[in-house]
Amino acid sequence: MTELFSIPTEQAVLCSFMDFAELGDSIEQMDVADFHATRHQIIFNHIKSQHLKGEGHDAIVIWEKIRSNFNESSQIDETYIMELSSAMALPRLLPTHIKTLKDLSSRRKIAELGKQVSVIAGDTTGYTAESAIERVQSLASGLDSTVQAQGTFKIADVAKRVVSNVIDRHQKLHDGIDPDENILKTGFIELDNKLDRIDPTDLIIIGARPSMGKTTFAQNIFLNLSVNQGKTVLFMSGEMSSEQITERLISCLGQIPLKSVRSARFDSDGAGCIYKATEILNKCSIYINDKSQPSLADIRREARKVKQSTLGKLDAIVIDYLQIMTPPEKSGNKVQEIGDISNGLKKIAKDFGCPVFALSQLNRSLENRPNKRPVMSDIRESGAIEQDADIIMFIYRDEVYNKDSKEAGTAEIIIGKARNGSTGTVRLATDLGRATFCDLSPEYYTQLQVVEQSAGGGM
Template sequence: MTELFSAPIEQSLLSAFMDFAEVSDYIDQVQIEDFYFGKHQIVFQHIKEQHTKGESHDSVIIWERIRANSLEATQVDESYMMELASNIGVPGLIPTHIKQLKDFSTRRKIHDLSKHIGTIANDTLSYTGESALEKVQSLVSGLDNTSNQQATYSVKSIAESVLGDIIDRHQKMHEGIEVKTGVKTGFTELDNKLDRIDRTDLVIIGARPSMGKTTFAQNIMLDLAVNQGEVVLFMSGEMSKEQIMERMISGLGQIPLKQVRSAQFDSEGAGCIYRAVDTLKKCPIFINDKASPSLADIRREARKVKQKTGGKLNAIVVDYLQIMTPPDKTGNKVQEIGDISWGLKKIAKDFGCPVIALSQLNRSLETRPNKRPVMSDIRESGAIEQDADIIMFIYRDEVYNKDSKEAGTAEIIIGKARNGSTGTVRLATDLGRATFCDLSPEYYTQLQVVGQSAGGGV
């Protein structure tokens, strides 16, 4: 078996860390567990402590600290410290040695993790198949992120970094270069309210049945892929991939969904369908229609998409939250939904892409005179309200009032926007063609005139 450590590399680094003051920045890049030998971990621990306190140190000081601890002194004696001191490290080789040290450390963690996974696989009492898979993926994800863990930075360094980013974006925009800092919904007024959806946001879209939440989400997904060139993973726990494709063809081709589903269309309709399909074939959209997907399923499919696209994944859409399989089936629906919403937020952060999840609303709102949704209408809402960065609701008055003057429009009610504005945006709807779209400027002008008349012309 290949040895997953190197004593000479560890000794060389320890020697350099003790005897060269100018290498202090490198100490922050190394963790105690990166060293394989216990006595090397003891030596480095004292080096790290001295460095953290801002106190100078050399081999003599480190030995004095070790000698003060009788247990440590039995593992690291004076003769070994003298051996380390005689091993003259080369400052110029420190980056190379650190890279090799961390490579060995990572491989040891993978080896240890494989044993842990074997234990989980055989523990049929503590884990179901799904919860075991979720646990394993969580462990693997944690291992993948260990090298990217962020240290604590001073406000000065953060300010300088952020200022540099702002100036860089400003310069690029001044030069007419497109700068992407997040993603857009594709709806002008809505994007003006939200500003943008950040790369680690959890976005919840809530609505009662027949409001068009799946269509709305698919419209956002199509704009992301077609107009913004973003890679999107769509996890559909409710509709089949064929049904989703029919809706996208209807929306892109602006041909009635009924004609697409029945295959009863004329030559003009055929042209619309072929053009829509031609556009869709070029779209970086990936669809998984497994019923009741779990968090583990989403993580697995997200990794697959990144492998297929050279590391790109810009958004994940989940339809819908309440039919997902929870990590642990406790029988407590509130707890289960809380675990799912937190898991989705963690996926957004881990993959660096927003997760847009659809949510059913409580039936109780149907009994209110004003049936516009509010935050408490989200089923099992407590954890979702906390975890989500953006929460939007869809309300179409014509669903409840057949003679509504607002027929053909929808209210997108922004209940929460961590970095944007709350309020209501109106969109035109044609669900027969699977479409939400911006209203014409004339509509807003007319709306303003009506508002002024109602307010006495003010």
């Protein structure tokens, strides 16, 4: 079996660190765990401590530090320190040596992870199958060398990047180019204007009571992402089968009644609509998983599969819906369980660098209010969701409660929270028979403005 350490390389690195004071940047790249030998860990720990304090760290200084500690001096003597210092240090080879130690350190961590996985797998008392998977995935995510830690930046450097970006966007506008062409959009003009933008790490909650059309609304958003913006979307459908979802997508894209698609009763024009919709879907990068009651581990696993099959491309994850997900730990406390799920979804958005849209049921209590438009507190087990979410939207269709409503055929999208945008209400046209939400005509808004002004003048 290949040894996952190199004592000579560790010695060469320590020798360079003690002999050359100007290697501070290289010292900061290293961690104690990058050294295998215990005595080398002790030596490096003192070197780094001295460096961070802005003080010297040659062999004499390091030996004095070690000598003052009984446990350390029992493992390292003065002779060894002097032998390290007297060796020929070659700073030009230091980057190569550091890379070697980093590689070996990662492999040792992988080997250690294998041992931990074995223990977790055998602990049937402490872990359920789902929580075991969650724990293993959490441990494995720490090995991802592609994830860079957040750094501390001088404001002048950040300002240069921001101004450069602003100027670039301004120039594109001047040239007639859309500067936001790569920014994710819902596809609804007024709603996008309100939200301003959807960032790659956002958690977006779409809440509504049953029959309001939240699944259809979410499907319209991810259809727009894929069809019109060329994005890759993963849809986790815990409530409907992949076939049912696809029927809805065909109905929407082909603008043919969903009832006709499901019953297979349509004429030649309808057949043409279905064919056209299918042709569009064949070109879409949409992935559907219809496992009932998916867990956070399921979502992570499927997201990784999508990224592998698309060479790293995943632009959005949509989950239908939050309350039927399997929590990491079943505590019996629904508020705590939902909190764990919402927190986990936010982490998924950050880890995968793509927004997560999660549908949410609302409390039944709003049915008892005269005004049944949802508010933030109507989200079931809402505390943690309100905190974790970057955007929270509610859907309200007046015709569900008032059969003679003058607003029949429209829906209110109520923005309850928008971390970087504006709250308020946007109206959309609806045709749920064709699984469709769409922008209202300019004439509708003109007429609405007239009505609102008239109502205001009469007061």
